[in-house]
Amino acid sequence: MWIKRLTNFFTTIYTNPTGRVVLLTLYYLAIIAGLIIMYGRGNFTTPKFVYQGF
Amino acid sequence: MRATPRLLSGMISLLILIAALTGLDYYARSLEQRYVSALAPLDLNQTINGIALQRAALYQSDLLPVYGSSEITMIDTQYDAEKFFSAYPTGFAVFNVANFGAASLTMAQDLAALGPDLRGKKIVVSFSPATFTMSKLPPDYYAGNFSPLHAYEMIFSPYLSITLKIDAARRMLDFPDTLQSDGFLRFAILEMTRPSKANRMLYYLSWPLGEFQIMTMQLQDHAEVLSYLWSHSVSSGVKKTPQTIDWSSAFSSALTAQKQHTLSNSLGVEDEDWWWYQHVVTKPIPAGSEDKGFIYRVEQHPEWIDLDILLRVLQELGAQPLILSRPMNVQLWEALGVSEQAQDTYYVKLNSIVNRYHMPLVDYQQYGTDIYFSIDQGAHTSRYGWVYVDQTLDEFFHDHLH
Numbered sequence: 332m333w334i335k336r337l338t339n340f341f342t343t344i345y346t347n348p349t350g351r352v353v354l355l356t357l358y359y360l361a362i363i364a365g366l367i368i369m370y371g372r373g374n375f376t377t378p379k380f381v382y383q384g385f
Numbered sequence: 386m387r388a389t390p391r392l393l394s395g396m397i398s399l400l401i402l403i404a405a406l407t408g409l410d411y412y413a414r415s416l417e418q419r420y421v422s423a424l425a426p427l428d429l430n431q432t433i434n435g436i437a438l439q440r441a442a443l444y445q446s447d448l449l450p451v452y453g454s455s456e457i458t459m460i461d462t463q464y465d466a467e468k469f470f471s472a473y474p475t476g477f478a479v480f481n482v483a484n485f486g487a488a489s490l491t492m493a494q495d496l497a498a499l500g501p502d503l504r505g506k507k508i509v510v511s512f513s514p515a516t517f518t519m520s521k522l523p524p525d526y527y528a529g530n531f532s533p534l535h536a537y538e539m540i541f542s543p544y545l546s547i548t549l550k551i552d553a554a555r556r557m558l559d560f561p562d563t564l565q566s567d568g569f570l571r572f573a574i575l576e577m578t579r580p581s582k583a584n585r586m587l588y589y590l591s592w593p594l595g596e597f598q599i600m601t602m603q604l605q606d607h608a609e610v611l612s613y614l615w616s617h618s619v620s621s622g623v624k625k626t627p628q629t630i631d632w633s634s635a636f637s638s639a640l641t642a643q644k645q646h647t648l649s650n651s652l653g654v655e656d657e658d659w660w661w662y663q664h665v666v667t668k669p670i671p672a673g674s675e676d677k678g679f680i681y682r683v684e685q686h687p688e689w690i691d692l693d694i695l696l697r698v699l700q701e702l703g704a705q706p707l708i709l710s711r712p713m714n715v716q717l718w719e720a721l722g723v724s725e726q727a728q729d730t731y732y733v734k735l736n737s738i739v740n741r742y743h744m745p746l747v748d749y750q751q752y753g754t755d756i757y758f759s760i761d762q763g764a765h766t767s768r769y770g771w772v773y774v775d776q777t778l779d780e781f782f783h784d785h786l787h
Contacts, residue, residue: 355394373606
């Protein structure tokens, strides 16, 4: 039942031009956030080596 | 709006992203400024491989950044500058950016990454004669200190001359393993070092992408620092205890401590390293027998090319550096078949290169006959040697260096 209500809620917003832009913007931001979380982390580690003088 | 909702949403998302990243950058910089003094003694990986904390340190009037190698990190002692000045006795503390095996080319990239922030700033560049007198820089040492962020900043820096960047790029190509995983950086380096105009054009065309990559890595650098601060309880306060340093007492206690660590031999070698050198006693090497090889090695050493690149970076960015070398242990090197006269080759060459740039140089050559200044052939600073270095740093910071 709650899925149906949620679908109706989003459908109602989506039919409104402004609501559609807001929803799309949130959708895009969620994708960007996901990409940053998955691939955004830098790698500042360096390979290990044994220092034995020069 | 009905015709282009996706385009509009895309643009709004982009604007929000740019605003969020700008906010993150601003927030991170303010936190880094606040915490850099507290983070200085922790010698974080991010301090060495990033630039955010190094940049923050440059703007602290009571931090003296010291760039160096194993002569700084080799022994853990209360006399090393980081600990010696940790309570800001004379009004400053040391901010070490040092790691084992970090040579001139690594430091050049690191300093190039700081760009115009270096202008007018006092910094210390430290190294030991070992990098110029012993084997060539091993590729694994270079790789172990290689920072892609620093490398990108060096290659795409708008603040350095193209000739300097090409010279640095040529040397970076001598360590191909470090470029293997980054095709774009390798491409830019190869194109800039090739002689034709078409190649140079390709390098310039790659510039915007290089700048974008730098921007991304800088944000990642900030994120790493923020992540550390959020996951560790770090207090931004630093205890400062002004006091007059009793140098003669420091020299005396450091010398006593150093002697306690060199009881096994009469050449000033640290006890735990003596096994490496004891053959010079059991099977003596004829005096001066290694001179020829030593002089050839020093004169041809590629590290001089890298030192020249490093000094040009400092000059073009307008830094106020102190160049700090260390004395070779004359008696130990003589026991290893290299006469004092041959050892002078290093100092002569060092002075001739540094003097070209009119930068202050302290090489401590006069202490070469003091066996307690360093702990081994590599001129790694001893407890006693550190007090001399501390005194030099203090004089440099307070503009009393002669």
